[in-house]
């Protein structure tokens with residue numbers, strides 16, 4: 051494969067998209083004029099028939115599609131799951147995805163799947179392992195691969211660097227693209243007390259192909275990335291900051307639970323579109339400052355409310371539930 | 374210095390609640406004076422536990438209702454014995470019927486039908502997702518006598534028929550009813566047919582009596598005439614005309630509800 055940045059130049063500009071979710075599928079499919087493309091969770095479609103298959107076919111007939119996986123488990127010291135890869139490849143070929151993505155994390159060990167996005171020690175050993183696995187994944191699938199920065203809620207022992215360094219080194223060494231989740235950057239900046247703009251300045255933003263925008267929730271001890279509430283203004287600011295500096299090929303809204311009226315979702319999609327259009331102009335005019343000069347203030351309010359058991363049960367990174 | 378493997382193994386054991394949080398303090402990668410982040414690790418353990426509980430509860434709502442206060446405890450024991458071993462989330466619930474039937478003697482003492490109820494619920498899940506295409510073709514009206522001899526049904530390829538020792542469908546209906554659900558049932562053999570509807574993609578469930586079960590189990594190699602003959606044989610004391618009328622009605626019904634999805638020519 052050519053260098054990733056050369057590959058990126060050839061990727062289509064998908065525009066503003068939405069995650070395809072079972073609960074929103076019919077309204078999503080009815081709003082082709084307001085939503086440019088869809089992202090789907092491949093595990094919800096790989097090797098499945100019935101309603102999943104029908105939803106996949108309807109979406110494919112109307113929208114450009116990309117996948118965003120949960121269980122590649124790129125950071126696991128287990129070897130890659132060949133059954134997973136071959137089913138993923140079949141799906142990607144079926145939808146002819148311009149790229150595909152998964153998370154910078156591990157989800158399985160010794161063949162046990164924890165079905166959660168689990169943080170890795172930020173070590174050289176992890177970087178080497180991931181880079182080698184990413185190269186094999188890209189080779190097997192034959193399409194450009196992106197890694198997403200996750201939100202994380204603990205300090206993992208054995209970490210030798212901070213999160214931005216880790217993400218940067220993985221992306222460079224693996225020569226892959228970034229799926230930059232600006233909500234995750236924001237949530238992590240609150241939980242781990244760093245400046246999110248500085249974080250963005252420290253990662254190879256030019257590798258960003260896709261951007262996630264989402265909402266989060268205040269927990270007892272942590273702000274949790276729930277994809278279950280409205281996007282907050284500071285997250286839109288981070289989006290703007292990124293888009294003023296790099297040309298992303300697709301920006302999308304992730305909404306996975308606690309669904310509001312669909313008009314509210316469309317309004318958020320529209321807001322992302324407006325920010326994206328305005329930022330494009332700034333970028334094309336070359337008027338964005340090279341880096342964030344003054345540290346922006348960001349509110350920290352970790353103990354604002356207590357997350358109850360019922361609410362905790364809603365905390366999901368992605369569900370793969372049946373019809 | 375701990376290897377990546379060692380760190381992942383320790384974290385996984387803690388997150389899956391196989392090892393106490395304190396055990397991580399022995400990791401050699403911890404710097405001098407560094408405390409393992411026990412709060413963060415416990416949060417992950419809770420998130421993972423809720424995730425598993427959520428999916429298993431959504432697949433086994435009837436077992437959850439019957440087990441009531443014992444439900445969460447049972448799920449924990451299940452996940453410990455059969456941790457999720459597949460990238461499909463729902464698949465993490467697939468060994469639950471086996472767990473109940475083989476590893477829960479105390480529960481089965483009180484609720485001997487629980488293993489069958491779990492099997493019934495998993496079967497529904499499996500059929501919702503199974504990657505089988507169902508094509509529906511037209512059918513000739515059975516009022517044409519020729520059809521009886523030369524044609525037989527095509528069975529919905531997703532059909533699964535189970536014979537249970539307990540009246541599982543009746544138990545499910547009573548739980549749905551909500552009122553006065555008693556937990557004790559006498560054994561009474563029952564037959565349940567389950568399949569996915571080709572149009573709605575929902576799972577349809579048909580309670581079969583003994584004769585319907587026999588006729589359906591032979592239907593893939595029978596003509597409509599064979600099915601009628603079998604109905605007469607199975608009811609030797611009944612008016613044969615009535616038995617034939619009944620079986621015709623059943624065949625029509627099975628076509629209407631897409632349990633039969635077409636017809637095949639006999640001898641081809």
Ligand SMILES: [Fe+2]
Pocket residue numbers: 198231262264304
């Ligand atoms: Fe995301």
